[in-house]
Amino acid sequence: MGQDSGLSRGRARARLGLGEYENAIADLGMALEIQPGKEEHYIERGRAFHFQGKYQQAIGDFSTVLQSSPQHALALWFRSASYEANKETDKATSDREKALSLDPSLSLPGDELGQEQVDSMIREAERAEAARALNSSTGP
Numbered sequence: 730m731g732q733d734s735g736l737s738r739g740r741a742r743a744r745l746g747l748g749e750y751e752n753a754i755a756d757l758g759m760a761l762e763i764q765p766g767k768e769e770h771y772i773e774r775g776r777a778f779h780f781q782g783k784y785q786q787a788i789g790d791f792s793t794v795l796q797s798s799p800q801h802a803l804a805l806w807f808r809s810a811s812y813e814a815n816k817e818t819d820k821a822t823s824d825r826e827k828a829l830s831l832d833p834s835l836s837l838p839g840d841e842l843g844q845e846q847v848d849s850m851i852r853e854a855e856r857a858e859a860a861r862a863l864n865s866s867t868g869p
C-alpha cells in the first residue's frame with residue numbers, strides 16, 4: 730500500500746515541477762488517502778496550494794504537519810512564505826524566525842531575494858528535476 734502512495738507522490742512532484750498544480754494536488758490527495766498523516770504529502774500539497782495562490786489551504790497543510798511536529802523547520806519556513814503572501818506579516822515573521830532558529834541553512838536564498846523570486850527559483854529547479862526524471866525514464 731505504501732508503494733502506491735510513493736508512486737502518487739512521485740507523480741505529484743513531477744507535476745509540481747511542471748507547474749501542473751491541480752494535478753499535483755489531486756495526486757497528493759490520493760497519497761494521503763493511502764497514507765493519512767504522512768507529513769511529506771502535506772508539505773508537497775501545501776507547496777502546490779501556495780504556487781496556485783491558495784495561501785489559506787497551504788497554511789492549513791503546513792499547520793497540519795506542525796500539529797504533530799511543532800519543530801518541523803521546513804513546514805514553518807513554507808508556512809511563513811504563505812503567511813507573507815497572504816499579508817499576515819506578524820505570523821510570517823514569527824514562523825520564519827522559529828524556522829531559522831531550528832535550521833539556519835534555510836536563510837540562504839531568502840535573505841537576498843524577495844519571496845516571489847524564491848518561489849520562481851524553486852519552480853525552475855523542480856521543472857529541471859522533472860525534465861531530468863522524464864528523460865532518464867525514456868532511455869536512449
